[in-house]
Amino acid sequence: MSEFRSKHNREERSSDKGLFNSLHSRKSVAPVIRSTEPLSKLALFIRFLKPVTWIPVMWSFLCGAVSSGFFGWHDITGIKFLLGMLLTGPLASGTCQMLNDYFDRDLDEINEPNRPIPGGAISLQNATILIALWSVLSVITGYLIHPLIGFYVVIGIINAHLYSANPIKLKKRLWAGNSIVAISYLIIPWIAGEIAYNPNLTLTSLQPSLIVAALFTLSSTGTMTINDFKSIEGDRQVGIRTLPVVFGETRAALIAAILINLGQLLAALYMLLVGQNGYALVVALLVIPQFFLQFSLVRSPSTMDVRYNAIAQNFLVAGMLVCAFAIKAAKP
Incomplete structure (x- = not known):
């Protein structure tokens, strides 16, 4: 009887220890579990670019174009305007959103664990490649509209780094973070719209x-x-x-x-x-x-x-x- 109790106690301790380890160990499969629905590569990439954030920047470019005095509604179908929408939407804004997700991946583990990087759907290596490619395409597109706009795009990408990347990470610094985002979302694209259409600037x-x-x-x-x-x-x-x-x-x-x-x-x-x-x-x-x-x-x-x-x-x-x-x- 004593031998049976001893064996039973050892089994209980072993079970408790296993339970303790399971509760305190990091779940290596967490990124897979977080994915709520299968996404195609294209859908995943679009989600990484956060299209809903493009609209204010595109709108600011439109306002700048209108305020130039040289923009008419017939210009909406022109190549310059289409390039402007491409730049301020999926390219430049998309680049900044990818950068933000890249540098905020630890924070997103808490706030938005289903985002592509913390959720494990996009690796850091692939994210780096996408960001580099999109940055180059953004600068080239800006330059095609006007050389000065290409320079503005570089400033916007630098602002995105200042906002999200350590050690500066302006989003930690109360007013500074929101202010630099507002400047990038509004002043830079508005003035870019003016530059694109005003020949006598x-x-x-x-x-x-x-x-x-x-x-x-x-x-x-x-x-x-x-x-x-x-x-x-x-x-x-x-x-x-x-x-x-x-x-x-x-x-x-x-x-x-x-x-x-x-x-x-x-x-x-x-x-x-x-x-x-x-x-x-x-x-x-x-x-x-x-x-x-x-x-x-x-x-x-x-x-x-x-x-x-x-x-x-x-x-x-x-x-x-x-x-x-x-x-x-x-x-x-």
Whole structure:
């Protein structure tokens, strides 16, 4: 009987030890389990490029083209505009998104484990090859539109590194991260649109676009803050100091709302100063629906962030295009 108990105790200890090891060991098959659905190579690549992030950059290029005064709707089918959309969409924006995923792979393990790199669908080697190829194609396409735009693309790619890559990693540094993204998403493509279509470009003629793009960049900094609510838990764990992490969700939402409204209202004021009163009124009116949506955002930032951006952003980008037409109308 004593011998049986001894054997039974050894088996229990062995079972407990096995259970302990299984609970504390790293699951080597985790990347495979994370994949929720099989994707073709093309679908996986498109997901890596994050198409939803292209739209603001493409829109900014359009606004810059309109504000140049030399762009007409017939130009939409022209090769220059098509190259501009290709550049600001899948190429340059796609490159920056791939870079962000590459450098944020540890953070995505917490926030978005099904992303291609942390999920194991794209290896680091393949990601590096894709990023290098896409970077070269982006610079070449920018150069084909205008040599200066090729230089702008290089600046945008450098900004993407500054935002995501250690040791600088500006996304850890509160205002700096959202600001550099807003500049890359708005000022750079807006001015690129001006450069692409204005044959008589001078610093004086570019000044209205620079001012309006900078003011909408202030608003865009606020919308970037709203994007931070979805990753607040992972940001806390790895020490990334976003506004929601530092100030809390409610205060961060309030700050974001103030920035969003302030940039647009200042743009409307600038329209008044250049004598475009009708356009100024339209821009100001477009702030009103955003203002009412912000009440729900401030009350529950973590549940209203996606819905707010999906609805309110439409009014903000409409205001951008209205300002572009105003700048065009104000040109001599």
